[in-house]
Amino acid sequence: MNPGGLHWLAYPWGGGRERIVRIGDDGATPLLLLAPLLEEANRTRHFLIQTMHGLAGRGFCCFLPDLPGTLESSVPIEQVSWNDWHDALACARAAIGRPFHLASFRGGALLDGAVEASSRWRLAPAAGESLVRELIRTKMAADREDGQTKSAAALEVHARSEGLEVSGYRLNAGFVSGLKTATSSAEGSVRSLRLESDPLPADARIAGTPLWRRIEPSHDPVLSQYVVNDIVEWISTCANG
Amino acid sequence: MKSAEAVEIEDAVRAVLRDVLGLNPERVAAFDDNTPLFGALPELDSMAVAGLLTEIEDRLGIIIDDDEVDGEMLESFGHLVGFATAKALG
Numbered sequence: 001m002n003p004g005g006l007h008w009l010a011y012p013w014g015g016g017r018e019r020i021v022r023i024g025d026d027g028a029t030p031l032l033l034l035a036p037l038l039e040e041a042n043r044t045r046h047f048l049i050q051t052m053h054g055l056a057g058r059g060f061c062c063f064l065p066d067l068p069g070t071l072e073s074s075v076p077i078e079q080v081s082w083n084d085w086h087d088a089l090a091c092a093r094a095a096i097g098r099p100f101h102l103a104s105f106r107g108g109a110l111l112d113g114a115v116e117a118s119s120r121w122r123l124a125p126a127a128g129e130s131l132v133r134e135l136i137r138t139k140m141a142a143d144r145e146d147g148q149t150k151s152a153a154a155l156e157v158h159a160r161s162e163g164l165e166v167s168g169y170r171l172n173a174g175f176v177s178g179l180k181t182a183t184s185s186a187e188g189s190v191r192s193l194r195l196e197s198d199p200l201p202a203d204a205r206i207a208g209t210p211l212w213r214r215i216e217p218s219h220d221p222v223l224s225q226y227v228v229n230d231i232v233e234w235i236s237t238c239a240n241g
Numbered sequence: 242m243k244s245a246e247a248v249e250i251e252d253a254v255r256a257v258l259r260d261v262l263g264l265n266p267e268r269v270a271a272f273d274d275n276t277p278l279f280g281a282l283p284e285l286d287s288m289a290v291a292g293l294l295t296e297i298e299d300r301l302g303i304i305i306d307d308d309e310v311d312g313e314m315l316e317s318f319g320h321l322v323g324f325a326t327a328k329a330l331g
Contacts, residue, residue, distance in 0.1 A: 130295075134291050134292070134295055136307070137291035137295065137307055138287065138288060138291035140307050140310070141288070141290035141310075142288070144287070144310075144311075144312070151307075152306075152307035152308055197256075197296070199299060199302055209260050210261070210296060213260070213292035213293075214260065214263050215262060215284060215289040216284075218263055
């Protein structure tokens with residue numbers, strides 16, 4: 001089988017099924033990838049799929065789940081709570097059926113503590129608070145175009161009581177509140193990588209484009225290759241250490 | 242003449258426009274104070290504004306109060322650089 005081959009599997013959730021993209025051979029080391037959240041997931045999709053192909057060529061079998069309410073999911077996002085995403089990952093884990101390592105990107109790192117994993121690798125992990133701030137910021141810019149001027153604080157109060165409709169996502173109030181207080185877990189073996197332009201603490205820094213902020217989905221092959229090499233090296237250190 | 246810090250800030254704003262809007266580097270290099278931004282660059286829509294501001298905050302180590310952001314700040318390259326410089330150099 002071509003190690004870069006792409007397959008689909010599914011995990012049961014909420015009475016239906018959600019999709020998992022699988023790239024890699026059956027016997028290869030399993031690695032679960034958690035994508036950035038919401039619009040950032042679309043912007044980085046191509047990058048993630050290409051990175052999965054790269055990892056498949058280096059002995060990994062990569063799994064990338066759709067979260068309920070996103071991508072191919074048939075569940076409307078407005079019905080999804082923040083905790084549902086934790087539950088969904090527990091179901092995805094059962095569907096994969098064997099221990100795996102984790103690689104999460106941006107807001108995906110807020111979910112990687114919900115599942116048991118041999119190790120956790122993160123690229124530019126984002127705190128829930130800063131993601132909510134960006135959502136409010138996007139909402140403000142859209143409102144300003146429509147001639148409305150609510151303060152950031154007023155918008156956030158409204159979002160946490162009535163929900164928030166932004167960039168085509170109708171997020172319920174519980175989801176916004178859950179995301180706002182979400183932080184990533186520091187337990188176990190964790191390695192965090194950040195771009196050179198990002199001032200937050202990290203184990204290592206790399207040059208690259210913040211694809212998750214780019215308005216049109218784009219790719220950075222050099223960054224992808226660096227990510228592949230770093231994950232391979234990190235997991236081999238975890239396995240030997 | 243601009244100070245070294247001011248030039249650095251201008252370069253950072255240029256890099257953010259390139260990275261967030263996906264603009265051609267030569268095109269961004271040619272931006273001057275009068276180059277119009279919001280309303281003139283189709284890439285710079287309301288969706289892009291959030292990423293642009295956050296990326297500028299990260300790279301310059303500043304905090305932009307969303308209530309301070311208005312149409313004028315994004316009107317031209319000169320205005321945006323001026324805003325970022327005032328924030329960064331106080």
